[in-house]
Amino acid sequence: GAGVSQSPRYKVTKRGQDVALRCDPISGHVSLYWYRQALGQGPEFLTYFNYEAQQDKSGLPNDRFSAERPEGSISTLTIQRTEQRDSAMYRCASSLPRLAGVYNEQFFGPGTRLTVL
């Protein structure tokens, strides 16, 4: 079946503009995660959802970052008033839900490469 998809794949924007990054998870995956990856580093957690509920947003760096998943499927990560330091690869992942304390594999999308000029 289809994997996690993200759009756009590349986004170049000017400092101060708002951007919206989209993630479409694997069908049937109720958990959706956002990570950010700097060049040469491992991904860092931003936030995640179970269904439409945002469960943990402790990784969002500041209040310019927000995420939503209104219908429990597609999610949007929005960055307002972008700054050059926001430039990175933004990755989305999805998984089956945690059951009886058992966590499952997270499958990642191709990412959106954001460049803020």
Place this chain on the structure above:
Amino acid sequence: SQQGEEDPQALSIQEGENATMNCSYKTSINNLQWYRQNSGRGLVHLILIRSNEREKHSGRLRVTLDTSKKSSSLLITASRAADTASYFCATNIQGAQKLVFGQGTRLTINP
């Protein structure tokens, strides 16, 4: 903050040799997952090992987990040029659904 640390940071071997990468972590985990990232491509899930498992195999991959030492290793046998990539370990720490990644090991397979 990163929980995991991979060792070595970079590894270069000849095709056909075995490659071993290590990962250490700090807190109790539910599971540990290994991912591969080719240059310019996405993160591919390789294998998941749960905290009550000690060893797991998948094709040419062998993963071990030692929870007493808070460490894991990934062994790739009979390496191929296509195995050239960065390899990351990621932990599901207990009580948290998020993954915490290490810095990765850059593996180069020389023909």
